[in-house]
Amino acid sequence: MAEDIEKEALYYHRMAPAGKLSVQATKPLANQRDLSLAYSPGVAAACNLIKDDPNEVASVTARGNLIGVVSNGTAVLGLGNIGPLASKPVMEGKAVLFKKFAGIDVFDIEVDQTDVDKFCDVVAALEPTFGGINLEDIKAPECFEIEKRLRQRMNIPVFHDDQHGTAIIVAAAVYNGLEIVGKKFEDVKIVCSGAGAAALACLNMLVSMGAKRENITVCDIEGVVYKGREALMDEYKGVYAQETDARSLDDVIGEADVFMGLSAPRVLKPEMVKKMAKDPLILALANPTPEILPEEALAVRPDAIMATGRSDYPNQVNNVLCFPFIFRGALDVGATEINEEMKVACVKAIASLARKEASDIVANAYKSDDLSGFGRQYLIPKPFDPRLILEVAPAVAKAAMDSGVATRPIEDMEAYEQKLSGFVYRSGTVMKPIFDRAIRNPKRVVFTEGEEERVLRAVQFIVDDGIAKPVLVGRRDVVANRIEKLGLRLRIDEDFELCDPQNDPRYREYWQLYHQLLGRNGISQDFARTVVRTRTTVIGCLMLKRGEVDAMICGTIGLFGKHLRHVQEVIGTAEGVRDLSTINMLVLNKGIVFISDTHVTEEPTAVELAEMAVLSAKEVKTFGIEPKIAMLSHSNFGSSKKASAVKVREAVEILQRDYPDLEVEGEMHADTALNEELRESFLSDSKLSGEANLMIMPNLDAANISYNMLKMLGDGLSVGPILVGAAQPVHILTPSLTVRGIVNMTAVAVADAQKHEMDQS
Numbered sequence: 237m238a239e240d241i242e243k244e245a246l247y248y249h250r251m252a253p254a255g256k257l258s259v260q261a262t263k264p265l266a267n268q269r270d271l272s273l274a275y276s277p278g279v280a281a282a283c284n285l286i287k288d289d290p291n292e293v294a295s296v297t298a299r300g301n302l303i304g305v306v307s308n309g310t311a312v313l314g315l316g317n318i319g320p321l322a323s324k325p326v327m328e329g330k331a332v333l334f335k336k337f338a339g340i341d342v343f344d345i346e347v348d349q350t351d352v353d354k355f356c357d358v359v360a361a362l363e364p365t366f367g368g369i370n371l372e373d374i375k376a377p378e379c380f381e382i383e384k385r386l387r388q389r390m391n392i393p394v395f396h397d398d399q400h401g402t403a404i405i406v407a408a409a410v411y412n413g414l415e416i417v418g419k420k421f422e423d424v425k426i427v428c429s430g431a432g433a434a435a436l437a438c439l440n441m442l443v444s445m446g447a448k449r450e451n452i453t454v455c456d457i458e459g460v461v462y463k464g465r466e467a468l469m470d471e472y473k474g475v476y477a478q479e480t481d482a483r484s485l486d487d488v489i490g491e492a493d494v495f496m497g498l499s500a501p502r503v504l505k506p507e508m509v510k511k512m513a514k515d516p517l518i519l520a521l522a523n524p525t526p527e528i529l530p531e532e533a534l535a536v537r538p539d540a541i542m543a544t545g546r547s548d549y550p551n552q553v554n555n556v557l558c559f560p561f562i563f564r565g566a567l568d569v570g571a572t573e574i575n576e577e578m579k580v581a582c583v584k585a586i587a588s589l590a591r592k593e594a595s596d597i598v599a600n601a602y603k604s605d606d607l608s609g610f611g612r613q614y615l616i617p618k619p620f621d622p623r624l625i626l627e628v629a630p631a632v633a634k635a636a637m638d639s640g641v642a643t644r645p646i647e648d649m650e651a652y653e654q655k656l657s658g659f660v661y662r663s664g665t666v667m668k669p670i671f672d673r674a675i676r677n678p679k680r681v682v683f684t685e686g687e688e689e690r691v692l693r694a695v696q697f698i699v700d701d702g703i704a705k706p707v708l709v710g711r712r713d714v715v716a717n718r719i720e721k722l723g724l725r726l727r728i729d730e731d732f733e734l735c736d737p738q739n740d741p742r743y744r745e746y747w748q749l750y751h752q753l754l755g756r757n758g759i760s761q762d763f764a765r766t767v768v769r770t771r772t773t774v775i776g777c778l779m780l781k782r783g784e785v786d787a788m789i790c791g792t793i794g795l796f797g798k799h800l801r802h803v804q805e806v807i808g809t810a811e812g813v814r815d816l817s818t819i820n821m822l823v824l825n826k827g828i829v830f831i832s833d834t835h836v837t838e839e840p841t842a843v844e845l846a847e848m849a850v851l852s853a854k855e856v857k858t859f860g861i862e863p864k865i866a867m868l869s870h871s872n873f874g875s876s877k878k879a880s881a882v883k884v885r886e887a888v889e890i891l892q893r894d895y896p897d898l899e900v901e902g903e904m905h906a907d908t909a910l911n912e913e914l915r916e917s918f919l920s921d922s923k924l925s926g927e928a929n930l931m932i933m934p935n936l937d938a939a940n941i942s943y944n945m946l947k948m949l950g951d952g953l954s955v956g957p958i959l960v961g962a963a964q965p966v967h968i969l970t971p972s973l974t975v976r977g978i979v980n981m982t983a984v985a986v987a988d989a990q991k992h993e994m995d996q997s
């Protein structure tokens with residue numbers, strides 16, 4: 237391991253609090269009342285419920301979402317038998333991966349026991365605690381017996397990750413790798429280094445997919461596993477013993493199509509790689525140091541496809557791609573076991589995912605990789621791919637139901653998938669009605685930064701899902717090259733319309749319209765020509781003005797203020813509206829909150845604040861949410877006489893007088909807005925009930941700062957900025973927006989265009 241990684245890793249683990257895990261309460265425990273519900277006497281009600289019906293345990297405890305990651309530390313990564321205590325960082329690591337990738341809670345259990353009987357007794361006795369058991373880093377051959385016995389004894393899934401998690405992901409990688417080089421399972425010669433838990437499970441899986449046992453040769457620490465060998469043999473590796481005089485890896489590697497290493501560091505030498513067949517597939521999966529480093533293998537065989545178990549090289553073949561998602565599916569249907577059908581469903585889902593193009597979240601997590609799509613550098617999805625949970629968990633859940641091991645079958649699969657997407661994107665559920673509406677009646681949306689990578693990736697989603705009819709502004713050759721480089725499937729002129737600012741027949745009409753609109757603002761004809769050639773936001777605005785598109789998206793690059801100025805000049809405000817403003821939706825663990833105005837007016841007047849509240853409330857309704865407006869201040873109902881407090885109070889008066897149907901209250905603190913009890917201590921006749929969901933801030937600083945702070949501290953996910961008050965549907969995004977954010981805002985733009993069309997008719 238490089239010294240800097242080693243140092244950094246120790247710093248990471250030592251950072252207070254030490255380690256990587258803690259237990260978090262999921263219910264409030266703030267007062268005497270809570271205490272009597274959570275603990276004595278109230279807790280007895282939950283106990284009695286389970287005593288009477290054990291199935292209720294999943295409804296009143298965390299068990300249904302709790303996995304035990306259990307090890308005795310006998311085969312920890314490739315570090316060997318380092319014992320249970322030293323294995324703890326790995327088990328904590330597995331726990332956080334379960335949580336991060338699939339929302340599953342874990343207790344890591346390190347057991348000081350190598351005796352198979354005693355170890356099984358300990359684990360089996362833990363059944364009341366867990367919804368499933370993930371056995372980890374237990375050495376072969378004991379691991380086979382341990383898993384077999386525990387599966388028999390326990391009525392919850394027991395899964396030895398190093399065997400089956402690895403086998404599933406290896407099978408997906410080999411399946412895709414052979415497809416790329418045009419070879420078939422039944423023809424390939426496979427050489428495997430390692431005859432332990434992972435290696436044997438992987439070989440069994442490859443055989444089940446068509447590989448021929450006679451084409452497989454296995455080596456372990458003693459060399460080739462051959463018929464008649466006595467040293468270090470067991471019944472499990474005996475299955476792969478060959479009738480041969482060869483005795484070493486070097487003797488058997490010649491003409492191999494596939495090398496699979498699940499053994500120890502650096503056992504495969506460059507001289508051996510040289511002897512392999514054309515287009516060899518090399519899976520050097522020992523952790524953390526592989527059987528050969530990719531640069532060493534590729535130096536002697538540039539035609540090789542390389543995979544390792546590590547995240548710092550392309551093609552990470554690691555069971556992290558499997559265990560969080562297979563358990564997610566299993567837990568969600570209350571599966572009593574993880575059977576072959578569920579494993580096969582998992583292989584298929586992972587293999588097919590790699591063939592779809594990579595999403596931006598993946599590209600962000602692995603910044604240095606060139607993710608140009610399925611191929612030699614991209615055999616299987618990346619662990620950060622948010623689509624893994626969306627595809628693998630439902631496939632596993634369905635396989636569990638079809639094979640009869642689900643105790644809580646899912647009735648509405650679509651709702652389940654929606655829930656999972658809510659877990660990944662968190663904007664999923666609230667955006668669903670907007671997406672549905674957009675797909676039913678997609679509108680023409682112009683993207684003024686059509687050459688941008690994130691825009692192109694977003695347009696791929698938009699075209700695939702039929703969310704909008706995209707029009708891109710960008711140079712034809714640049715757009716075409718980027719589409720190819722990113723491995724997207726978009727076809728110019730077929731999937732989207734292109735406006736090339738350097739070569740568009742409408743150029744003259746555009747600059748003339750721009751001049752006509754702004755001639756009295758000091759824009760000469762010459763300047764109008766230059767602006768329309770160079771400012772794509774202006775081109776988009778003109779297209780919208782001329783009715784060539786129904787909505788516009790800009791702002792993925794450049795300053796918000798610059799885009800805003802073009803929008804103000806060309807599109808302007810809707811009739812009766814004084815100024816534009818922006819609203820941001822934040823999806824937090826505690827719920828959804830909208831904040832305005834985060835981007836436009838520095839010091840709004842009372843009248844402008846009132847207008848902002850009315851326009852924002854209308855926008856909130858688009859999401860199917862009833863607006864509950866809080867006019868926020870440092871003052872609580874007159875507690876301050878400062879000018880800013882008086883301004884907000886005046887805005888409330890305007891709103892309550894002119895818009896009696898609006899649920900609006902203020903001026904007040906943010907906590908008063910969110911706590912009805914607190915509010916009632918001031919007002920007996922509040923015009924607002926429950927928790928406010930639309931926060932109108934007294935000025936730009938307050939809005940922007942609180943929005944960004946909430947987003948970071950509350951781990952919030954945002955949709956926006958949503959521009960309100962424009963004469964036509966326009967949204968100015970921000971450079972930090974992800975592809976998913978752009979897709980969300982496109983759906984919002986389409987919904988706005990539909991509303992605009994109805995208002996006009």
Ligand SMILES: NC(=O)C1=CN([C@@H]2O[C@H](COP(=O)(O)OP(=O)(O)OC[C@H]3O[C@@H](n4cnc5c(N)ncnc54)[C@H](OP(=O)(O)O)[C@@H]3O)[C@@H](O)[C@H]2O)C=CC1
Pocket residue numbers: 310311312313314315373374375376397398399402429430431432433434435455456457458468497498499500503521522523524544545553554555556
């Ligand atoms: N990328 C991934 O997702 C995963 C990677 N792995 C890696 O695979 C390796 C094995 O793990 P696991 O199967 O759980 O452990 P086991 O202890 O069960 O198996 C280890 C195997 O490697 C063999 N071995 C050890 N040293 C050598 C050597 N110098 N040359 C050839 N063979 C050797 C052992 O031989 P013998 O039988 O003679 O003792 C044994 O067969 C580890 O490096 C681990 O990190 C494991 C799981 C997942």
Ligand SMILES: CC(=O)C(=O)O
Pocket residue numbers: 312313314373397398522523545554555556
């Ligand atoms: C990845 C893993 O589980 C291992 O190397 O043991």
Ligand SMILES: [Mg+2]
Pocket residue numbers: 313372373397398
């Ligand atoms: Mg392991």
